[in-house]
Amino acid sequence: xxxxRPEPFTDFSxxxxxxxxxxxxxxxxxxxxxxxxxxxxxxxxMTEDTFNSINPSNSSQIIGTMSKANAQLAEQAIQSxxxxxxxxxxxxxxxxxxxxxxxxxxxxxxxxxxxxWLMLEAGKPRAEADADTAEAIDFMEYYGRQMIEMSETASSxxxxxxxxxxxxxxxxxxxxxxxxxxxxxxxxxxxxxTAAVVAGNTVVLKPASATPVVAFKFIExxxxxxxxxxxxxxxxxxxxxxxxxxxxxxxxxxxxxxGSREVxxxxxxxxxxxxxxxxxxxxxxxxxxxxxxxxxxxxxDLEAAARAIVSSAFGYSGQKxxxxxxxxxxxxxxxxxxxxxxxxxxxxxxxDVLDFGNYTGPVIDRSAYNKISGYMETGASxxxxxxxxxxxxTPGYFIxxxxxxxxxxxxxxxxxxxxxxxxxxxxxxxxDEALDIANNTDYGLTGAVFSTxxxxxxxxxxxxxxxxxxxxxxxxxxxxxxxxxxxxxxSGTDSKAGGPDYLLQFTQLKLISEQL
Numbered sequence: 314x315x316x317x318r319p320e321p322f323t324d325f326s327x328x329x330x331x332x333x334x335x336x337x338x339x340x341x342x343x344x345x346x347x348x349x350x351x352x353x354x355x356x357x358x359m360t361e362d363t364f365n366s367i368n369p370s371n372s373s374q375i376i377g378t379m380s381k382a383n384a385q386l387a388e389q390a391i392q393s394x395x396x397x398x399x400x401x402x403x404x405x406x407x408x409x410x411x412x413x414x415x416x417x418x419x420x421x422x423x424x425x426x427x428x429x430w431l432m433l434e435a436g437k438p439r440a441e442a443d444a445d446t447a448e449a450i451d452f453m454e455y456y457g458r459q460m461i462e463m464s465e466t467a468s469s470x471x472x473x474x475x476x477x478x479x480x481x482x483x484x485x486x487x488x489x490x491x492x493x494x495x496x497x498x499x500x501x502x503x504x505x506x507t508a509a510v511v512a513g514n515t516v517v518l519k520p521a522s523a524t525p526v527v528a529f530k531f532i533e534x535x536x537x538x539x540x541x542x543x544x545x546x547x548x549x550x551x552x553x554x555x556x557x558x559x560x561x562x563x564x565x566x567x568x569x570x571x572g573s574r575e576v577x578x579x580x581x582x583x584x585x586x587x588x589x590x591x592x593x594x595x596x597x598x599x600x601x602x603x604x605x606x607x608x609x610x611x612x613x614d615l616e617a618a619a620r621a622i623v624s625s626a627f628g629y630s631g632q633k634x635x636x637x638x639x640x641x642x643x644x645x646x647x648x649x650x651x652x653x654x655x656x657x658x659x660x661x662x663x664x665d666v667l668d669f670g671n672y673t674g675p676v677i678d679r680s681a682y683n684k685i686s687g688y689m690e691t692g693a694s695x696x697x698x699x700x701x702x703x704x705x706x707t708p709g710y711f712i713x714x715x716x717x718x719x720x721x722x723x724x725x726x727x728x729x730x731x732x733x734x735x736x737x738x739x740x741x742x743x744x745d746e747a748l749d750i751a752n753n754t755d756y757g758l759t760g761a762v763f764s765t766x767x768x769x770x771x772x773x774x775x776x777x778x779x780x781x782x783x784x785x786x787x788x789x790x791x792x793x794x795x796x797x798x799x800x801x802x803x804s805g806t807d808s809k810a811g812g813p814d815y816l817l818q819f820t821q822l823k824l825i826s827e828q829l
Contacts, residue, residue: 317455319792320447323424325439334439337425338667341433348378349529351386351549354393355542358386366526369436369675370665370709376434377526382550384558390546394488394515395564397543402485402513406464409511410457415538416507417453420446427499430527432666435498436674439666441629445500451793452504452811459816460511478827483820485513486596487566490559494571495677496632498524503531504810505569510544512819517546517559523677525549552576563588567596567819574730574803577601598818600805602730603634603758605788606751608773609650610744610764611643614785618763619653621787625761626736627661627714628789630673635759635781635789639727640738641747647740651718655700663711663734675710676733682710685733688726692717692735695724701734722750730756744769748776758800761788780807
């Protein structure tokens with residue numbers, strides 16, 4: 314088996330790649346407005362109750378009309394997954410892994426098509442869409458190999474004992490509920506789903522309401538790769554109607570969730586309670602966001618720091634759990650770094666992602682637009698608006714990247730996850746104080762430090778309490794297998810997606826000992 318290597322990003326300066334993406338966009342535009350069913354046990358089910366997926370770059374354009382599940386259909390989905398588990402869990406590991414490898418090969422061939430769906434439904438610029446698709450490929454390639462290695466090496470870790478044959482096996486858990494986010498609607502959704510599936514589980518996938526078409530297209534792709542009916546149910550619907558039902562169902566064995574802290578905490582609480590007839594403790598695998606900071610020391614490459622701050626803060630309009638929303642800068646270089654970040658940000662444009670000249674696109678929907686606008690007002694009362702914040706007079710949800718200066722460590726903009734293109738600058742009197750400010754949140758997902766002082770870097774390694782710490786580079790852009798991803802505190806369960814331990818979340822160890 315070939316070793317895993319990260320999927321390369323597409324070079325869109327190459328005319329062939331540029332034209333291939335443009336052709337795929339035209340192809341996808343011809344499919345807009347279609348109606349999409351639920352998928353339960355392989356059956357397509359259309360419902361009278363529906364909702365529309367909207368293009369955030371053009372809110373008058375419907376990407377697709379999605380059937381909406383109710384509790385009765387959710388029960389059918391759970392039962393279908395439970396029945397299929399009896400067979401799928403006994404399927405050989407290499408056969409399950411082969412499904413992922415085939416799906417990755419198909420996605421690689423159809424990369425531009427999925428890029429186009431991501432651009433239109435999620436509002437991703439083409440480079441961000443391409444990175445999303447590449448990461449989905451990476452997850453499948455990596456988890457397939459990881460599951461094979463786990464299954465074939467488990468027993469080798471046991472201590473030998475004379476007179477006994479001891480065997481250690483990773484076995485699947487059962488039926489899982491997968492609730493992915495809208496901001497990485499292909500990569501994270503695919504990673505969460507296929508990790509559970511390759512481990513031998515069956516799943517009910519409840520896609521993000523803002524990006525259900527991308528999820529449907531991926532399930533179709535998995536079917537094309539040979540996924541048996543019932544291994545993954547596709548079940549869009551409202552959290553109030555089917556979300557709690559799925560989480561609390563007695564047949565649900567685990568819940569894999571990526572999203573907001575508030576929703577994640579509620580799911581965690583519900584999953585801890587036993588339903589009548591439930592015979593296990595449910596597992597919760599959660600990634601709940603961040604309030605990430607880049608710390609700039611008084612001794613640092615200021616140009617590299619400024620570029621990393623701007624890239625981390627405003628890529629995909631700051632709609633990443635790893636985005637830099639706080640720049641904590643030593644007082645000696647504060648003005649210089651702030652000024653350079655303003656210069657770089659002034660050159661960024663927010664607009665329709667089909668115009669490849671725009672740096673970033675819209676925020677995801679009207680609710681996000683209004684929420685971010687509220688933070689703009691808060692920021693104006695807490696600090697100084699140095700740049701941006703303007704709203705386009707178009708049918709899309711565009712907000713120009715904004716920088717606020719002179720924020721206090723305990724201010725709202727320094728504490729709350731905004732999930733939008735707002736960057737807060739805070740001045741630190743010393744490097745130690747900068748680390749204190751960086752740790753002064755409920756979260757602990759990603760962070761970065763720019764310094765040329767070896768003792769300061771060592772202090773950051775030990776004191777900066779985040780799951781992913783980056784030194785002299787940006788705090789976004791984790792690569793599967795290279796940067797296992799997951800955070801501390803209220804950022805989640807530190808499950809480290811794309812890492813060597815991730816599949817342990819979806820398996821349980823069984824020891825079989827025979828006396829000879």
